[in-house]
Amino acid sequence: MSGEPLLSVDGLSTWIGAGDDVVRAVDQVSFEIRKGETFALVGESGCGKSMTALSIMRLLPDGAGIVGGGVHFGGRDLASLPEREMREVRGRRIAMIFQEPATSLNPVLPVGRQVEEVLVRHAGLRGGAARARVQELFESVGIPDAVRRLDEYPFQLSGGLRQRVMIAIALACEPDLLIADEPTTALDVTIQAQVLDLLAELQRRTGMAMLLITHDLAVVAQMSARVAVMYAGQIVESARTRRFLDKPGHPYARMLLRALPGTDARSGRLASIPGAIPDLRQTFAGCRFAPRCDRVVEACRQSTQTLGAVGDGWEVRCSRVEAATVGQGASPAMPAAPATSRSTGGRQSAAPLLDVQGLQVHFPVKRGLLRRTAAMVRAVDGVDLRLEAGTTVALVGESGCGKTTVGKSIVQLIRPTAGRVVFAGTDLCGLDEQRLARLRKGFQMVFQDPFSSLDPRMRVNEILEEGMVALCPEIGAIERSRRIDSLLERVGLGVAAKGRYPHEFSGGQRQRIAIARALAVEPKVLVCDEPTSALDVSVQAQILNLLKDIQEEMGLAYLFITHNLSVVEYLADEVAVMYLGRIVEQGTAREVLSSPVHPYTQALLAAVPRINSSASRQGRLAGDPPSPTAPPVGCHFQPRCPHATDTCRRDYPASRQVSSTHSVHCILDRPRSAG
Amino acid sequence: MNLPFQPVVLWTDGLLFLLVAVVLGFVRWSRHEEHLRAPWRKVARSRGGMIAVTVLVLYAGVALLDSLHYRRALPTDKPGAEVTYAPEVLSVLDTFARPLRDGSERTFSAPFAATAFVKETITRADGTQVRDFPRLRYGGRLLENPDVERVPDIARRALGGLAAGVLLWVTLAGLVTGYVAHRSGETFAEVSAAAWRGEHALPLRAILLTLGGACAVIVPLLVLSAHYHVLGTDKVGQDVFYLTLKSIRTGLVIGTITTLVMLPFALALGIMAGYFGGWVDDVIQYLYTTLSSIPGVLLIAASVLMMQVYMDTHADTFDSITRRADFRLMFLCVILGVTSWTGLCRLLRGETLKLRELDYVQAARAFGVSPWRIMLRHVLPNVLHLVIITTVLGFSALVLAEAVLSYVGVGVDPAMNSFGTMINAARLEMAREPIVWWSLFSAFVFMFVLVLCANLFADAVRDALDPRMREQVSPAAALRRARALAASTRSVA
Structure with missing residues (x-):
């Protein structure tokens, strides 16, 4: 498809804040989208991809502004359009769907009314005509029983249906361009598949262009024709999707692809990208990726890299593209110690380390003035699990299936309603707190969100110390301090981290602290509740490697709770x-x-x-x-x-x-x- | 030991100084804790906040001077005899303001007046009687002919005072700048130049200008008050300026000590209700719902009356009027505290309910840490910002509450000066013709400035501590600055 581009973004720069703290969120970004095309903008969190979308829509938060460049849409420069005309463009010509369907809808209005609003504003439809159109829209986005749904409130709809309503709102005026900002990130895999299929089908039907913003390379592979990778506010590579996935040019893109876990990497270690994404408040002297790049040369650190054309429609921001693409055929996974045989080793032993039998957790739903129990939520309803030393059992399921509750009730944070949790020969259910406390050092938990799992008011040292003080009082202060030092070294943070507060660390580093905290009491079973789902791909690989190494060294048993099947393939x-x-x-x-x-x-x-x-x-x-x-x-x-x-x-x-x-x-x- | 005075520590004095010590200790401690230091540094950089702090420090200075009480030794003829002390309890402020205290008139006089406000029958030296405005004992006592000399005399003294004020300001500004320079390791010239241009990290210019304004108003007032009643006199001839200064302590005591009483209830009960849930939560919720459903003023009135009866039947426990008044003030603080903890308690319960489910609390539970320890180490530090915001915001409300209660008649002892009693007394004077406006005016102005500053300070604290209140940069200004910066970087490149 050639011809006049529908949207052309030219040298767009968006900065947030002012003074010394200015964040150069988007820095000289240029790309084009033609009619009917899907263009994907992919990158890790904080790379500026959402800011780019918001700049196009001119929906930037307070304090952020476009400081340079232009956004041309259908022959008009959106950056200099008066706000009144911009409102006409928004919704009518360009529509947007957001990541979180739960917060994008007004909770006190029926969903049908919310779609109608758009029609009234932009299409001039009223009354019965508007309602008929809404019903038509609902049917076209695959909402079953559309007539009934018109008068329902957002809380009555599931996440997938809410996202469909959002899509219906976005499509209400048949826009020329749809900006989808992480449209499926908050949804489960089966629902994600439904929504992606729907988007692809709608695009085929209406011929609109789509700007897809995502962190998930697999979604890109499935949906888009062309892709641009962003890193630290810049586009580092833009290419046709197939070419990009086969043979990425930029070292960052190449390492990102290799960091994806899967069966093919099963026997070895994942290739991870060291370090973390840079702070966008600094001014960069050389290539922004240089500190993390494996093929860095001195020149990279000194001169800024420009986006150069390598082939037809393929641009890479790296002067050493040729060097970088050499040797692509080599096995992506690095060889590691052969450790695959361990899975069958201990299976026949009579008493497993952890034996869960018929575990049930029911929560009462209380209603009315007297708080009578009206119903039971059977969050966990009869689960049997066996966990041997040194092995990993993955518990897989969609959100709300009760997998986190299983984890928490094994660690006895939630007391089970019925069933047995036998750890090293003792049934944990029904033990009182004191006797339980003596056993607690044997099983620990790593939580999902590294931002809420560390007390923001405590130093790393105090965080790691807490468990030892509570569970191993026999350890003296000197021994404790020595153990903390070795733990921090082990998880790759270094002793210098001791005196610092959690907010000084990135998500991946925080998760390392959380792992070190759990390991401090030398547990035998570690329940990992989605430990990587809040992390970026490159960091996820670091954490998965770390968990695997620790297991091999210490013979830990993992109960790995996840919704991400590719992680399961790699680890379990x-x-x-x-x-x-x-x-x-x-x-x-x-x-x-x-x-x-x-x-x-x-x-x-x-x-x-x-x-x-x-x-x-x-x-x-x-x-x-x-x-x-x-x-x-x-x-x-x-x-x-x-x-x-x-x-x-x-x-x-x-x-x-x-x-x-x-x-x-x-x-x-x-x-x-x-x- | 024969001291010329005997120090007297009243209940509220002790508590007030304890509070000052606690605040200073907190400041010292939070210097070493980065997560506490950062927000306070932000407070120190907000202009409105620092202007408010400057004014509040002046108020606090007056209140603390007024909280150092003592009894003077009575003069004796015989050397070596047992020293007896006067029954009257005085404060250091009273000593400084002795001329104002002693120079009382018979009744009303207007600000800066040399003659009384109402005509009286005066017997002249030759025996004739005329009805005229009599000369005041204190105001304008050095003037021969008030009608001619009064205005030039006031202008001369005011100018002199202004000059002294400027001199004092220069000294103070020098001291402040010098201290800042010493702390930041810059030279004096650098700091003063930056302050002058308004570019210093601290809003030094604003602080110094506030100090300048305060000096320019206060010093001439003080100079003039040596010869005039600058804010007039009240019905019994007491200097209103003196009364207002004395009222400051009452207001501050009510505002701060009530908080001290209220905090333990709110903290302990709120966190316990949120953390334990279940029947503990039910009991505590029942308690504060019941308490907050009783009209506060009625409860306070009933308690104050009960205390009044107690004080009347145990008259011998209170050896002076001051002690009596002080006991009543403290009791009022306690009662206000007991009735005002419910709001904060409810807030803390809600926050704890949220924190309890957070992963770091769960992690601590997985380590078998005891509930009390979790509440102390994990919950309390994480709700502290709420506590600080609420107490600072509550301060001004309490100062106002005191005024209202004293107006109703269940506030402080009538012998104690407070904004409320002043306003209550001024109520009747408003009906006079010509109107006596200065009592109400001065109580209003002093209370207004105090409450305004407390609110400004509370705003600055909330902006710094509340994570939801991010600094709002005006988008247009931010954009302009960013564009300018972008242009300059481009030209450099």
């Missing part, structure tokens, strides 16, 4: 798939991931966007997970299952062994052929 020995409070399939990683039996597992795997294969549309799930307050009769999965039979609708299927290590709760024997 065994996988348990959870759906609505119950485990539906369990087995070794190889069995579950390459020949899944349960339709849910199959759908979950099919929904994950892949970089190296064009996504198959088969096995996509419709609908949303049901509420754990009122689980469906029979098999919990039957309302969404494409193969459900009458038996499924009547009884919950019993566990069935597929092999000695692989069990599944499904009556259907339908192992999909891998591939």
Whole structure:
């Protein structure tokens, strides 16, 4: 597709703040989008990709402003348009959907009214005509039962439906350009797949252009024709997507692709990018990536790099492109010590380190004046797990399936309603706090969000000390200090970190502190609750490598709770798939991931966007997970299952062994052929 | 030991100085804690906040001078005899303001007047009687002919005072600049030049200008008050300026000690309710809902009356009027504190409910740390900003509450000076013809400045401590500055 570009961004610079603290969030960014094209802007958090989108829409927060460059849209310069005319462009010509569907809708207005508002404002439709159009829009974005949904409030809709409503609002005036800022980041994989499919289909139908902003390279691979990678406020590479994924030019792009976990990297270590993204308040002398680059030469540090054309439509901001692309064929994963045999080692031992039997956690829902229990949320409803020393069991599931509750109730932060959690021969349930405290050093937890898991008012030293003071009073102050030093060295932070506060560290470094804190009491079991989901890809690889190394050194057992299946492929020995409070399939990683039996597992795997294969549309799930307050009769999965039979609708299927290590709760024997 | 005076420590004196010590200790301690130092540094850099602090320091100085109490030794003839002390308890401020205290008139006189406000029958030396405005005992007592000499005399003294004020200001400015230069390691000239251009990191120019303004007003007032009643006299002839100065201490005591009483309730109960939940939460919620459903003024009135009865039946416990008044003041603080902790308590409960679910508290629980220790080490430090913001904001409300309560008649002892009693007394004077406006005026102005400064300071503190209140740069100004900066960097490159 050639011809006049629809949107052309030319040398756009957006700065935030003033004085010494000015953040050069977007620095000389240029790109073009043609009619009907999807262009992806990809980068880690803080690289300026959202700021670019907001600059185009002129929706910048207070204190931020466009300081240079132009945004030309359909022959007009948006940067100098009066605000009144800009309002006409927004919504009508350019529409935007945001990351968080929960906060983008007004909670006190019915969703139909919110779409109508746009029509009234921009299309001049009123009354019945507007309502009919809204219904039409709802149907076109695939909202089932559209007439009823018109009068519902946002809280009555699930996350996926809310995002569909947002898309309906964005499409209401048939814009020429849709800016989608991380449209699926807050959604589960199966819902993400639905929304991405919808966007692609709408684009085919209406012929609008799309600017897709994401951090997920797999989404890029699936959705866009061209891609630009941003780093520290600049575009470092822009190319056709296929070319980019096959043969990235810039060292940053190349390392980013290699940092993605997956089966192919299973035996070795992930290639991680050392360090963290730079602070945009400084003025850069040389290449911004130079401190983290593996092929850096002296010249990189001294002269700024310019975006140079390498081939047709392929530009790279690196003077050593040729050198960088040499040797692409080499195996991306670095060889590591052979450690793959460990997964089968201890399986036959009689007593596992941690044995969870029939674990149940129910929360009462209280209603009315007298706070009577009206219903029970069966967050966890009968979970069995066995964890051997030195192995990793991954607990996989979508949000709300109860996987975090399982983790917390194993560590006894939430007391289980029923069931047994046997750790080293002792049942933890029903122990009083004092006796439990004596055992607590054996099992610890690493939390999801490194920003809320460290007390902002405590120094690193105090944070690491806390557990030892509470659980190992026999350790003296000197020994404690020595142990903290060695832990900090072990997690790669250095002793100098001791006297500093958490806010001085980046997300990845904070997660290292959190891991060190858990390790301080020398636990045998570590429950990791989505430890990398709040981190960028390059940092995620660092943390996964660290966890793997520590496991090999100390023989720890991990219960790894995650929704990210590619992490599972990299790290886990065994996988348990959870759906609505119950485990539906369990087995070794190889069995579950390459020949899944349960339709849910199959759908979950099919929904994950892949970089190296064009996504198959088969096995996509419709609908949303049901509420754990009122689980469906029979098999919990039957309302969404494409193969459900009458038996499924009547009884919950019993566990069935597929092999000695692989069990599944499904009556259907339908192992999909891998591939 | 035969001292010429006997120090007297009243209840509120002790508490006030304890509070000063606590604040100074907190300042010293927070210097070493980066997370505490950073926001306070931000407060120190806000112009409005520092102007307010400058004025508040002046107020606090007056209040502290007024809190050093003593009893004078009575003169004795026989050397070596047992020294007896006067029953009257005086403060250091009283000593400084002795001429004002002693130079009282018979009744009303207008500010800067040399004659009384109302005509009286005067017997002349020759025995004839006329109705005229009698000369004042204190105001303009050195003048031969007030009608002619008064205005030039006032102007001359005011100018002299102004000159002295400027001199004092130069000295003070030099001291402040010198201190800042010493602390920051710059030279005196650098700091003063930066301050002059308004470019110093601290809003030094604003501070120095406020000091200048204060010197230019206060010093001439003080000079003039040696010869005139600068704010007139009240019904019984007391100098209103003196009364206003004495009222400052009352206001500050109410504002600060009440907070001291209220904090333990709010902190302990609020955090416990939020952290434990369950029946503990129910009991505490029931308690504060009940308490806040009783009208505060009625509760205070009932308690004050009860205390009045107690004081009347135990008259021998209080050996002087001052002690009696002081006890009543402290009791008022306690009562205000007991009725005003509910708001902060509710706030802290909500915040603790949120913090309890945060991962770092969960991590501490996973380590088996005891609940009390978690509340002390994890919850308390993380709600401290709320506490500081609420107490600083609450201060001005308490000063106003005192005025209202004294006006209603359940406030401080009638023998104690306060803004409330002054306003209450001025109420009737407003009905006079011609109107007696100066009592109300001076109480109003002094209280207004105090409350305004407390609010400005509270705003600065909240801006610095509240993470949700980020510094709002005006977008247009930020854009202009950013564009200028971009242009300059481009021209350099």
